[in-house]
Structures are given as structure tokens and as C-alpha cells.
């Protein structure tokens with residue numbers, strides 16, 4: 001379904017809101033656009049659409065714009081919005097569902113470094129059941145192929161300093177019994193795809 005807006009032709013998918021609701025479990029139809037979430041969001045300035053706008057866009061079925069925006073990747077899941085929302089709308093959970101949908105549909109994030117960081121963050125969790133900062137940093141470094149002098153300086157200075165002070169561990173911890181449960185969670189949520 002298409003309609004004209006000030007910024008051009010907009011395509012609307014009437015079933016999108018229902019699919020997002022099923023996948024996220026979030027009842028975003030209670031949103032009355034008070035903007036509390038947006039005003040308290042610490043990273044709203046880096047988003048192309050603030051969180052309240054994403055909620056409205058999902059309601060309207062603007063699938064292309066929602067899955068292709070930077071917001072769903074920039075959200076830091078800090079939960080500040082859901083804590084303040086008068087309708088307890090769980091925006092971080094909504095964002096999680098949206099970026100999993102974007103990954104499944106092969107929508108490339110606008111922020112180039114995001115897929116590399118996302119994969120580098122999720123891979124150690126999928127393999128070992130827990131996050132490991134050293135592994136994540138190394139994986140992100142290789143995936144993003146950012147070998148600029150600035151990045152190398154940060155990696156050498158900050159990274160080595162944190163390892164020697166025991167702030168981050170080189171070897172990943174394992175969850176033991178819970179590892180299989182974590183793998184099962186990944187299988188169910190990603191439908192067999194790698195994060």
C-alpha cells in the first residue's frame with residue numbers, strides 16, 4: 001500500500017505491526033506519543049528517528065523505513081525509556097525484535113560498523129554462553145577491518161592496559177550446563193541464522 005507524504009511516496013505494510021507485536025510481545029498500541037521516552041533517551045541525538053517516532057512508524061506499518069533506520073542499531077538497551085513510559089511500553093525489547101527482523105530480511109544497517117559490532121558481541125555469547133571483552137574486541141577489530149592508526153593506538157593502549165590490570169580476561173568463561181540453553185535460545189530467536 002502506498003501513499004504520498006511531504007517527503008515523497010511512502011510504502012505501508014498493513015501486516016507489519018501485527019508481526020512486530022507477535023515477535024516482540026510488546027503492546028505498542030497503548031503509546032499516546034507523550035515523548036517521554038525520546039526526551040530521556042541518552043542516545044536519541046545519534047538516531048535518525050527518536051524512539052517515540054519508531055513506535056508510531058511501526059503502528060503505521062512503515063516496514064521499510066523502520067528496518068532500514070539507524071535507531072534500531074543505535075539503541076543501547078539502557079531501559080531508561082521503559083522505566084519512564086506511562087504505558088510501560090518496552091521499547092528496547094521492540095528494538096531487539098526489529099533488528100532481528102532486519103537481519104533476517106537482509107536489510108543492511110545505515111551505520112557501517114554496526115553489523116561487525118553486533119556479530120562480534122553476539123558470537124562469543126552464542127559459542128561460550130557468556131560475553132568475553134577481549135574476544136569481542138579482537139573479533140570486532142577483524143570484522144570491521146579498521147586498521148587505522150587511531151584504532152590501533154586505542155587497542156594497544158587501552159586494551160593492553162585493561163588486560164594487565166585484570167579488568168578484562170583473555171580466556172572466555174563458560175556457562176557449563178546453561179551453554180546448551182543459550183544455544184537453544186539463539187536457535188529459536190534467529191531461526192538457525194548466525195547473529
Ligand code: SF4
Pocket residue numbers: 030031032033034035036037038051052055081084085086087088089
Ligand atoms: S513514553 Fe511511552 S507512551 Fe510516551 S511516546 Fe514513548 S512509548 Fe509512547
Ligand code: SF4
Pocket residue numbers: 037040041042043044051074075076077078079080081082091092
Ligand atoms: S533503551 Fe534504547 S530507546 Fe530506550 S532510552 Fe535506552 S537507548 Fe533510548
